[in-house]
Amino acid sequence: MNYRQIMKDGLWTQNVVLAQLLGMCPTMAVTTSGTNGLGMGLATTVVLVASNAIVAAIRDFVSHQVRIPVFIGLIATMVTLVDMSLNAWFHDLYKVLGLYIALIVANCAVLGRAEAFAARQPVVASALDGLWMGLGFTGALTAIGLVRELIGAGTLFSQAHLLLGPKFAFMEITVIPNYGGVLMMILPPAGFLVLGLLLATKRLYERHAARSADVVAQPAAAQTIGCH
Amino acid sequence: MSTLALWREKLGYQPLSLGIIAMITSAALAFGNHATHGDILKAEERDLQASLAQVLPEGFADNDLLKDTMKINGADGKPVTLYRARKAGAVTGTVFQVSSRGYAGEIVVLIGIDHEGKMLGARVIKHQETPGLGDKIDVAKSKWVLDFDGKSLESPPAEKWAVKKDGGAFDQFAGATITPRAVMKAVKGGLEFFAAHKQEILEGS
Numbered sequence: 004m005n006y007r008q009i010m011k012d013g014l015w016t017q018n019v020v021l022a023q024l025l026g027m028c029p030t031m032a033v034t035t036s037g038t039n040g041l042g043m044g045l046a047t048t049v050v051l052v053a054s055n056a057i058v059a060a061i062r063d064f065v066s067h068q069v070r071i072p073v074f075i076g077l078i079a080t081m082v083t084l085v086d087m088s089l090n091a092w093f094h095d096l097y098k099v100l101g102l103y104i105a106l107i108v109a110n111c112a113v114l115g116r117a118e119a120f121a122a123r124q125p126v127v128a129s130a131l132d133g134l135w136m137g138l139g140f141t142g143a144l145t146a147i148g149l150v151r152e153l154i155g156a157g158t159l160f161s162q163a164h165l166l167l168g169p170k171f172a173f174m175e176i177t178v179i180p181n182y183g184g185v186l187m188m189i190l191p192p193a194g195f196l197v198l199g200l201l202l203a204t205k206r207l208y209e210r211h212a213a214r215s216a217d218v219v220a221q222p223a224a225a226q227t228i229g230c231h
Numbered sequence: 232m233s234t235l236a237l238w239r240e241k242l243g244y245q246p247l248s249l250g251i252i253a254m255i256t257s258a259a260l261a262f263g264n265h266a267t268h269g270d271i272l273k274a275e276e277r278d279l280q281a282s283l284a285q286v287l288p289e290g291f292a293d294n295d296l297l298k299d300t301m302k303i304n305g306a307d308g309k310p311v312t313l314y315r316a317r318k319a320g321a322v323t324g325t326v327f328q329v330s331s332r333g334y335a336g337e338i339v340v341l342i343g344i345d346h347e348g349k350m351l352g353a354r355v356i357k358h359q360e361t362p363g364l365g366d367k368i369d370v371a372k373s374k375w376v377l378d379f380d381g382k383s384l385e386s387p388p389a390e391k392w393a394v395k396k397d398g399g400a401f402d403q404f405a406g407a408t409i410t411p412r413a414v415m416k417a418v419k420g421g422l423e424f425f426a427a428h429k430q431e432i433l434e435g436s
Contacts, residue, residue, distance in 0.1 A: 091270035
């Protein structure tokens with residue numbers, strides 16, 4: 004498996020949200036704004052890289068029968084450690100992100116990558132898979148968040164300076180001043196709505212790309228592991 | 232590696248490996264907790280100090296509020312922790328938390344009251360109200376909560392302690408009535424609590 008392929012899979016073909024449809028719980032819960040989506044995505048990426056690397060490092064010692072509890076234990080420990088260190092040493096960031104950190108355990112994309120990739124591949128490839136899968140997840144969450152935020156509140160990346168520091172305040176754009184807001188876009192149903200539209204757009208684009216390349220359109224063979 | 236592969240299939244290997252992993256992760260957690268515990272407490276103390284400073288005017292106290300606390304049982308029987316502000320030894324005001332049920336769970340409000348029972352400030356420090364509607368009680372989203380500054384049980388009179396929709400003196404905001412009502416109830420409850428225990432708060436140790 005070459006590294007280019009890993010990158011392409013993570014960002015597009017096997018995108019956690021847009022192809023594998025994993026991690027729906029955090030996807031729906033936090034994408035009320037672009038900043039929230041970005042924050043959740045980045046926190047998940049850190050955990051994904053670390054958990055993939057560790058799982059790959061110990062993969063020969065873990066027998067098939069007990070691998071799931073071992074992986075879950077490792078992931079939960081990692082998330083808790085990230086949570087505690089953020090709280091202690093990056094407290095201002097924690098006040099923004101803290102809400103999401105615990106949710107990462109419930110993101111089965113992390114377990115999914117440990118099981119589907121890291122348990123069979125060397126450490127470097129696994130860490131890279133974690134990185135690109137994480138960034139693909141971040142991209143999808145940010146995109147959903149931005150659409151919901153734009154229609155729901157008329158802004159883009161509001162409060163980004165809380166997440167990224169005061170230097171990034173330039174990202175905060177009020178697209179429509181004095182906008183009344185569309186409440187539904189901020190409530191959970193719009194999460195499904197926007198995700199559905201994004202999925203449809205991705206499929207349309209892929210069909211179009213396949214047709215213009217004159218090859219038979221093949222839907223991406225997503226590995227569905229079966230959780231929310 | 233082949234020895235490892237043989238070992239891996241033995242029955243004893245499964246519980247043993249699981250046990251070892253559990254021990255390693257527990258040790259990592261214990262170590263992590265030990266390493267971060269002090270700093271987390273310090274960070275939370277800084278948070279508390281920052282929110283205490285928000286509900287008291289600058290220069291209102293010359294003591295360390297976090298070290299001058301007392302506990303009094305509230306109306307519901309639960310102890311309320313009061314932080315007392317002093318100037319030259321005399322209690323000039325107090326800060327404590329009040330809460331009530333909002334539209335989606337508990338709303339916790341931190342309020343500061345001076346020794347005459349007048350509001351110095353109120354800040355919602357925890358809530359789960361609907362984003363875009365009820366979250367206007369958050370000072371970061373709207374200035375609504377600043378309306379409480381300077382109010383007391385006498386001004387406006389008790390029957391005016393309600394949102395305008397209910398014939399009171401306080402604004403509600405479009406689309407949300409339950410949320411401001413809940414904050415109002417919490418703040419009023421806090422003032423009544425102060426009035427009931429005034430003696431104790433101002434003179435007790």
